[in-house]
Amino acid sequence: MRSDRPRAGWPLKLAALGGFLFLHVPLALILLYAFSSEDKSYQFPPPGLTTEWFAVAFGRQDVWDAIWLSLKVAAWATAIAMVLGSLVAGALARARFFGREAISLLIILPIALPGIITGIALRSGFNALDIPFSFWTIVIGHATFCVVVVYNNAVARLRRTSPSLIEASMDLGADGLQTLRHVILPQLGTALLAGGMLAFALSFDEVIVTTFTAGQQTTLPIWMLNELVRPRQRPVTNVVAVIIIAVTFFPILAAYFLTREGEHASGSGK
Structure with a gap:
């Protein structure tokens, strides 16, 4: 047929x-x-x-230092984004007040603007406040756009969640924390997980904003950029690029399967 x-x-x-x-x-x-x-x-x-370049890459301490710094920055930026993004999504998904759409626009603006604009703005702000460039300035810079990724996933899931579930939980005697734990978080869980994975992947390979906020710190993308400008062993740079592809591919793939529509999507009764 x-x-x-x-x-x-x-x-x-x-x-x-x-x-x-x-x-x-x-x-x-x-x-x-x-x-x-x-x-x-x-x-x-x-x-x-x-395959000798893989051994050379794994034996270079500067490569491991850059990888470790990028992992720490991505982990902290993702953690901050998970907290702030979910809180903002919860506030804007249900509430109706004057200026709501303007606030929503301001939240997503960092990821809509070119990275160089965000980087210059952050650098100017740090200089104006006399904040020295350090590990934490990189984390703050990355968190500005990571929050947007988590927020978009969380607010979309909250808007698809029926308010009657929360009302029913409260009517049955559950307090706010019990409703959050047993009703809201199970519905929101995989959306937050997917947003966190995407945020981690974006932070791990971010180079433009990092250039303006890193100071003397060298994340993995910055290390790769320096190696391409002043190459010593070009294949080592490609080996590290393969590592980045592997590290960012699996979170993005997992996020896709967690957020795609269908009967197996989270929040449909799992």
């Missing part, structure tokens, strides 16, 4: 294939050059393949 669903024509299929290749061939080249035996230039095809 033939399906009644319309089938895509060849032009659309070719366009989709072209877009897929445009996005993913550069990633494949990064993976290929991570195994290149040539350490000075990007020659295609590589003159030889080797």
